[in-house]
Amino acid sequence: MSINLTLFGQAISLFIFVWFCMKYVWPPIINALHEREKRIADGLAAADAGQDKLVEADQRLVELVDEGKQKANEIIVQAQKRGDEILEEAKHTAREEGERLIEAAHAEIERERTQARDQLRQEVATLALAGAERILMREVDKNAHDKILAGIGADL
């Protein structure tokens, strides 16, 4: 076990190896490790933030749904109201139209009745005149009686 120059050879080798390691080996590896640690930490933080956002979004969702429901209700109520109004209006119009039609029909009926009566009167007068004529053919002066008959006809 003799001590000799090998000792210095070994020491020099160690210093060169350590220098190389410190310059070219250690920094890239440890930086990558730190970088990965940072990324993992960031990722976890982002996941937490995402969780928070999700909760927030859930709340917002509930709010929006509530709001939407309320709005829908309002719209339905409004629509019902408007529908009732339209129905009411339609009923009103229909009633008026009906009344108008009935009135017109009445007027028509009245007119036709008057016409029929006039015609009937005319015919009765003509018939009566014809009957009277036959009865009184000779005794009656046609000219003299025509006046009377016309007067009767007008009276009828």
Added chain:
Amino acid sequence: MAANTPGDYIRHHLQNLTYGRHPDGSWGFAHSAGEAADMGFMAVHVDTLFWSVLLGGLFLWLFRRVAVSISVDEPGRLQSCIEVIVEMVDNSVKETFHGTNPLIAPLALTLFVWVFLMNFMDLIPVDFIPHASYLLGIEYMKVVPTTDVNATFGLAFSVFFLMIYYSIKVKGVGGFFGELAFHPFGKALLPVNLVLELVSLFAKPLSLSLRLFGNLFAGELIFILIAALLPFWAQWTLSVPWAIFHILVITLQAYIFMMLTIVYLSMSHETH
């Protein structure tokens, strides 16, 4: 390979491939343990340096490859594996070292992976590489650098150098000296303090390196003993359980080396 007796076999396996200055002044490889011992301090264990540099290069090549193509979003299997190691080291550093020093974490990573890889060579059957290199004409080959006390001392004294450097840098020369001189007993017993603190200071690199060396040397020795003393068809009965147990030892020793380095350096950054 001179493996006539078990004793020769074991001695041969414990001998490093040594290049150095012969007593006559010429440089060359040692061809026996005696020649290597005669070289004294002016020698280099070529096998230790070769394998440690190769394994260190393997570590840096592999980690650099991952670092270049690193992906934050789609880590591959290799990248995940590397990331686990880096994260483990990073956490250990963060738990123990509370200052800001960009050197500590890469140093800890380098020490952990490098020491682990050097220890790992222990799990390769003891004769595979030495015998192959013997066939190539290389006489000695010790493949586990951490069973060479030079290697572990080299690491530990580099750490020790950094401890002193940062102590002085953070606390100043006076602060560092004050810590050594005025500590457990106050100013009146300065010499006693100095002795105690210096002993504990130097005990740190010694224990750091000898712990690693001792564990790995003992482990390697047991593999060699099993290979030397048992017939080839029975070796697995002992070497397999020992290797399985050794998986734990090599990882633990690498981890302890890294942790103690972090602790020592964190101590030199903190003022009492």
